[in-house]
Amino acid sequence: MKNCEELGLVNASNLILEFPGSDREDVEETLHNLEFAMSFRPMRSVQFWLGLGSPVWANPKDFSVRSVYNHPNWAVLLPATVYEAMQFPIQSYRGDRLRQKKLWRPVKEKLKAWKKAYAQLHREPGSRPILSYRDGKEFLIINQRRPGIEPMNHRLVGSSRKIYLFCRQPRSLKVIL
Secondary structure: OHHHHHHOOOOOOEEEEOOOOOOHHHHHHHHHHHOOOOOOOOOEEEEOOEEOOOHHHHOHHHHOOOEEEEOOHHHHHOOHHHHHHOOOOEEEEEOOHHHHHHHOHHHHHHHHHHHHHHHHHOOOOOOOOOEEEEEOOOEEEEEEEEOOEEEEEEEEEHHHHHHHHHOOOOOOHHHHO
């Protein structure tokens, strides 16, 4: 996300919500992790859909899914004999859908706020990236623009600067350590 933002590339990533069998800890972990992504282009929320052959389809009980069947939209498109005789790529299911919808509501709201803040920071023509840095060779300044308030600046020196620059390239955890 950071590299795309820096280069002006559109990162069209998404976040799957309402995954069957999710619990409050999953939602809290998602909300926590979103804090680290808020400087970048917002992800699009996508409601979970059940794919034929997916892990949820293959092991429904592990995900609080009680039954799996062809999605009803296929019945609108096809004759009943075809609909009943085949399994289609997009399936439907009975499970904890209402619970998941309520559980994931805070994440949906966070994504809406993120989208609004991102748009606000990019209103002015030629706006700078939300997160950028300048290397002074002995120090590094990280600038984070924020909606409606002053930007935050972080100054890194010595090992902190070296670690930041080293981690700009994808590396294995073993190499980083």
